[in-house]
Amino acid sequence: MSSPDFPVIAQPLNVQALKATCSACSMHQLCLPMGLEDADMARLDQIIGRRRRLVRDERLYAMDEPFHNLYAVRFGHFKTYQVNAAGDSQITGFQMAGELLGMDAISGDRHHCDAVALEDSEVCEIPFARLEELFGQVPALLRHFHRIMSQEITREQNVMLLLGNMRAEQRFAVFLVNLSSRYAARGYSPTRFQLRMSREDIGNYLGLTIESISRLLSRFKKTGLVEVDKREIVLLEPARLKAMAAGTAQCSPMA
Amino acid sequence: MSSPDFPVIAQPLNVQALKATCSACSMHQLCLPMGLEDADMARLDQIIGRRRRLVRDERLYAMDEPFHNLYAVRFGHFKTYQVNAAGDSQITGFQMAGELLGMDAISGDRHHCDAVALEDSEVCEIPFARLEELFGQVPALLRHFHRIMSQEITREQNVMLLLGNMRAEQRFAVFLVNLSSRYAARGYSPTRFQLRMSREDIGNYLGLTIESISRLLSRFKKTGLVEVDKREIVLLEPARLKAMAAGTAQCSPMA
DNA sequence: CGCGGAATTGAAAATACTCAAAATTAGTGG
DNA sequence: CCACTAATTTTGAGTATTTTCAATTCCGCG
Numbered sequence: 001m002s003s004p005d006f007p008v009i010a011q012p013l014n015v016q017a018l019k020a021t022c023s024a025c026s027m028h029q030l031c032l033p034m035g036l037e038d039a040d041m042a043r044l045d046q047i048i049g050r051r052r053r054l055v056r057d058e059r060l061y062a063m064d065e066p067f068h069n070l071y072a073v074r075f076g077h078f079k080t081y082q083v084n085a086a087g088d089s090q091i092t093g094f095q096m097a098g099e100l101l102g103m104d105a106i107s108g109d110r111h112h113c114d115a116v117a118l119e120d121s122e123v124c125e126i127p128f129a130r131l132e133e134l135f136g137q138v139p140a141l142l143r144h145f146h147r148i149m150s151q152e153i154t155r156e157q158n159v160m161l162l163l164g165n166m167r168a169e170q171r172f173a174v175f176l177v178n179l180s181s182r183y184a185a186r187g188y189s190p191t192r193f194q195l196r197m198s199r200e201d202i203g204n205y206l207g208l209t210i211e212s213i214s215r216l217l218s219r220f221k222k223t224g225l226v227e228v229d230k231r232e233i234v235l236l237e238p239a240r241l242k243a244m245a246a247g248t249a250q251c252s253p254m255a
Numbered sequence: 256m257s258s259p260d261f262p263v264i265a266q267p268l269n270v271q272a273l274k275a276t277c278s279a280c281s282m283h284q285l286c287l288p289m290g291l292e293d294a295d296m297a298r299l300d301q302i303i304g305r306r307r308r309l310v311r312d313e314r315l316y317a318m319d320e321p322f323h324n325l326y327a328v329r330f331g332h333f334k335t336y337q338v339n340a341a342g343d344s345q346i347t348g349f350q351m352a353g354e355l356l357g358m359d360a361i362s363g364d365r366h367h368c369d370a371v372a373l374e375d376s377e378v379c380e381i382p383f384a385r386l387e388e389l390f391g392q393v394p395a396l397l398r399h400f401h402r403i404m405s406q407e408i409t410r411e412q413n414v415m416l417l418l419g420n421m422r423a424e425q426r427f428a429v430f431l432v433n434l435s436s437r438y439a440a441r442g443y444s445p446t447r448f449q450l451r452m453s454r455e456d457i458g459n460y461l462g463l464t465i466e467s468i469s470r471l472l473s474r475f476k477k478t479g480l481v482e483v484d485k486r487e488i489v490l491l492e493p494a495r496l497k498a499m500a501a502g503t504a505q506c507s508p509m510a
Numbered sequence: 511c512g513c514g515g516a517a518t519t520g521a522a523a524a525t526a527c528t529c530a531a532a533a534t535t536a537g538t539g540g
Numbered sequence: 541c542c543a544c545t546a547a548t549t550t551t552g553a554g555t556a557t558t559t560t561c562a563a564t565t566c567c568g569c570g
Binding site: 082084085086088089090092103104105106107108112113132135136139142143146147148149150151152153154156157158159160161163164165166204205206207246247248 | 391408409411
Binding site: 511512513514515516517518519520521522523524525526527528529530531532533534535536537538539540 | 550
C-alpha cells in the first residue's frame with residue numbers, strides 16, 4: 001500500500017478539529033456567543049472544549065450521568081428524550097445547529113434526559129464550570145445565557161400548549177411551521193427540507209402515534225398542502241399551513 | 256371614637272411591610288436566597304423591591320407587558336397561563352410560596368404569559384436589572400439562580416411527558432402527588448390540603464376537560480383513594496396514588 | 511434478490527369530549 | 541343572618557378523535 005504507515009500523524013486536520021473556535025464558526029450569530037465583541041468571543045474560545053463527532057443514533061449523554069458540559073450543536077440534528085419509571089418515553093425537543101443542549105442538567109448536577117444524534121453530527125463541548133467562571137468577567141455572555149435558558153422555558157411552554165390544547169392536525173402543522181422557520185433562520189429553504197427524525201419520533205414528540213402521523217401526512221398530501229417523498233418534504237402552501245398552526249384554518253373541512 | 260386620628264402614622268407595620276427582607280422570610284430555605292451566607296443575603300435584601308399584595312383573581316402581570324421584575328411568592332398561590340392567537344389558553348404552572356415567577360420573560364424583555372393570584376397572595380418584587388448586577392458580586396446567588404431556571408426546564412419537561420404520554424387517570428394522580436410533595440416540603444400535610452384552583456384550571460393544566468376532572472375525582476372517591484369535600488382533599492392511600500402516578504397501578508382494574 | 515425496519519392503510523375499539531341538565535356552592539345584598 | 545342569584549361542579553348520554561391491532565407495502569441494504 002502507498003498510504004502512510006502513521007495514520008495519527010497523517011491526519012493533522014483531526015487534531016485541529018479537536019479545538020473549536022466560536023469566531024470561525026458559522027453558527028456564532030445564533031449560538032451562545034451571539035452578540036459578543038471579538039475580545040469576549042476570544043475568551044469564550046479559550047474555555048470551549050474539544051469538538052465531538054457523533055454518528056447517527058449515537059448518544060451524546062444519558063439520563064443520570066454526571067453533568068460537566070453543555071453542548072452546542074455545530075452541525076447535524078439531535079433529539080432529547082425523557083424516560084420515566086414505567087418506561088414511557090417522551091421526546092422533549094429536536095435540536096439543530098447553533099442550539100444548546102444540556103441546560104436541564106444544571107439543577108441536579110446530572111443529566112435529566114438522553115440526547116441522541118439523529119444523523120452524523122458534531123457538537124462543541126462547553127465545560128460548565130469554566131463557563132460559570134467566565135460569567136463574572138463577561139456580563140454580556142451571562143445575559144445571553146439567561147436569554148437562552150429563558151427561551152428554552154418559553155419553547156417548552158409552547159409545547160405544553162400544543163400538547164394540552166391542540167388536535168392532531170394542528171399539532172402537526174405547528175411542528176412543520178416551527179421547523180420551517182428554524183431552517184429559514186439558518187439560511188435554508190423554509191419550504192423544502194428533510195425531516196431528520198422518523199415518523200415515530202415525530203409522533204412521540206407530538207403526543208400522537210406513528211399511525212396518526214402517517215395519516216396526517218397522507219391527508220396533507222391529498223389536499224395539496226405538502227409534497228412528501230420519504231423524509232423530504234415540500235411545503236406547497238405555507239400560508240395555509242401557518243393558518244392551520246394558528247388554529248384559523250383546517251385541512252379537512254368541518255363536518 | 257378612641258382610636259387615633261392619624262391612621263397613617265398609627266400603622267407603622269404597613270410601612271415596614273413595603274420592604275421585604277429575605278433573612279426574616281420563612282421561605283428563604285426554598286426561595287432565591289437558598290444557601291446564601293448572611294452577608295450575601297443582606298446584599299440580596301438591599302435590592303429586593305416592595306412587597307405586593309394581590310387579591311384573588313388579580314393579575315400580577317400580563318403577556319406582552321415589559322419585563323422588569325421577577326416575583327417570589329411569599330404566600331398564596333398563582334397560576335400562569337398562555338393564550339395563543341386562536342384564543343386557546345394553557346395553564347403552564349401553579350406556583351406556591353417560595354417559587355419564582357417571570358423567568359420566561361427574560362428572553363424577550365416581555366412577559367410571555369399571564370400570572371394570576373388564585374387567592375389573596377403576596378409576592379416580593381425582584382428588579383431583574385439589579386439582580387443581574389448582584390450576580391457579578393455574589394457567585395453563589397448566580398449559581399442558585401441557574402439551578403432554579405434549570406429546575407423550571409425540567410419541571411416543564413415532566414409536564415410534557417405527562418401531556419404526551421399519560422392517560423387521564425395517571426395525569427391526575429401525578430398532579431395530586433406533585434402537590435402533596437410540594438406541601439410536604441413546606442411543612443404542611445402531604446395528605447390533606449386545599450385545592451386552590453378550580454376544577455376547570457386543573458383540567459386546563461392537565462389537558463383535560465372539567466367534566467373529566469370531575470369524573471376522575473368521583474372515581475378516586477369511590478375506590479377509596481381520596482376523600483373530597485369541595486376543594487379540601489385527603490389522600491387516603493398515598494402509596495397507591497404514587498403507584499398510579501408512576502404508571503404501575505390503575506384505579507379501575509384493566510378490562 | 512431477499513431480508514428487515516419503517517411507513518402506510520384499514521377496521522374496530524377505547525378514551526375523552528361535547529352537549530345537556532341537575533345539583534351544589536359561593537357571592538351579594540337586603 | 542338569610543335569601544336569592546350566579547357560578548361551579550357533578551352526572552348522564554351520545555359522539556368524535558385518536559388509538560390499537562393487523563395486514564400490507566415500501567425501501568434501503570447486504
